[in-house]
Amino acid sequence: MTSVTTTQAGSMSGEFDNTMDDGVSKAPLVLGEATYREITRKICRVAEAPKAPKAWYVAFAISTALVGVLGAMVTYAIATGVGVWGNNSPVFWGFPIINFVFWVGLAHAGTFISAILLLFRQKWRTGINRFAEATTVFAVVCAGLFPAIHVGRPWLAYWMLPIPNVMGVWPNFYSPLLWDAIAVGTYSTVSTLFWYVGMIPDLATFRDRAKTRRRQFIYGILAMGWRGSARHWQLYERTVLILAGLATALVLGVSSTVSTDFAVSQLPGWHETIFPPYFTVGAIFSGFALVLALAIPARELFGLKDIITRRHLDNLAKITLVMGSIVTYIYLMEFFIAYYSGNGYEQFAYLTRIMGPYWRMGWLILFCNCLVPQIFWFKFARTTWWLAWPAAVLCLVGMWSERFVIIITILNRDFLPSAWHNYSPTYVDWLTFAGSIGLFFTLFLLFCRFLPMIAMCEVKAILPQAHGHGHEDSAAEAGH
């Protein structure tokens, strides 16, 4: 373990261990040659290179092929009817709702990093916030797809809106399903605006460095004529701060609202007050696992090790550990309350989870979400890619399984045993889910290639030379 002062940082490359402060000075967050110009060059290089790395083309080919599969499966389901899925009575929800809840959860890390960590002045967030926000936007796109096709007749989806109509019927504003639609609609709007507003100064950098007319034109339109004016920066910073405050409330609110789809119902195993925090923590847990799983290959592939440093991976893994531990606590508490309530239906629901027809999934959850993140107690695991990456992917598998178990094991055991019916997904279900993963990666890969993947202006602002050393008039401001 070596520690360095900021002045030494210039000679440190991306593999340097900056995960600990030496007690005298902070370890640097930006490694390598930490000048404004060098940061611009390193980050723009990704989008300006005439050709992307080979791995990018391979990944893009696979992802777009999966998007084709997604299109085919959605078309097939809509043209034929939802009977092509494994959904049955009483398991009416099935894969579409599992995948919806899963994808909404994955979105949460981006908002957490860009909103809550901004309010807490966590400077390390600047290296990863932009692409974490991108995962938010794209995950919400994937999430929104599933309820839209789950209604079965998507061309009638506008019935959910309060539009005057000849039938004189209106949406039920007491329904959690409507709350959910409103919450997720708000989430997609807010996260897209937050992402775009934050990107404007960096789009201006792309515009000013553009070599071709086409790039000048497209980035010129997107940058809206940004010119770095101090008056604009003042408004920009204030807007980002207000958006962070609003998004902080939102990140805690969206999954809470999604959980009311379950908690407001009367079913044992769903009708629980712990559900809103349970869903939110699970969402943040899976989201951080996703960002970790994406950051590890991205820094390698695009040569960004100086900006997404080991410290970033270390911190992401630590938050994953904390969230995974809270999830574990909630699992234990659910089982305990089921026992302590003395309610036979509640106890049956939880025994079914680990001993019923889906017991393998039940134990897989406990393994992936409770045991696997515990390796992040060890610094070696947090900063070693061949340990951290599989662990993060296992956390994602665990969270998807959790959504599966919450939905399927409660629905397939109805109150009367005569109504019991097991659920098994069809190939259409599986391919639609795989297609949504392809859609996510297609969007993410396009983003990495064509948009500023790292918030250049924010990374520059955390360099030591970006701060004045206090002034008669500005001392109070600059002193914090």
Place this chain on the structure above:
Amino acid sequence: MSTAQNMEKPMSAPRLYGLLAEFSDVQALLDAAVALRKAGYKRWDCYTPFPVHGMEKAMGLRPSILPWIAFTGAMGGVVSILALAPLCNAFLYPMIFSGKPYWGLPGHIPMAFALGILGGTVFVVHGMFVLARLPQFYHPLLHSERFRRVTDDGMFIAVEATDPSYSPSATTELLKKLGATAVEEVRD
């Protein structure tokens, strides 16, 4: 943008926009901003690749009204849903859902919460664009080749020719004295 450079030369000489001065580091820029403000200049601005802490104080910028715009939007969102829900479920087609009252606040809180955030966000983002007068695809400063570095590593102060205290020679002198590494005229 280069659109302007590729255009043919206009017949009359272009109007003078003002002086563009480049500075080498953040502290020099902050000091120069304080000095310009104290010298009584009114129509000038600093340009940087990232937000500079203490710049608002140095330039004497007043806080914006953005928080109030956001608050208005948030309250608008809350009020609109609390009005829309009873309008639909209590007046236009009165209906009892699972024994709940026609209009009950607790069941409408989740929507009011979400729409408050939505209203605040939409208002604050649009408010920012309106107050910053963006999008603005043409600006005289974008003619300057040097100014393109403002989104990379350049730090600038531009004093407009319309400023009452502006004088071609005296302002150039002042900017140089404040540590500008280069001063150039920018034309419209």
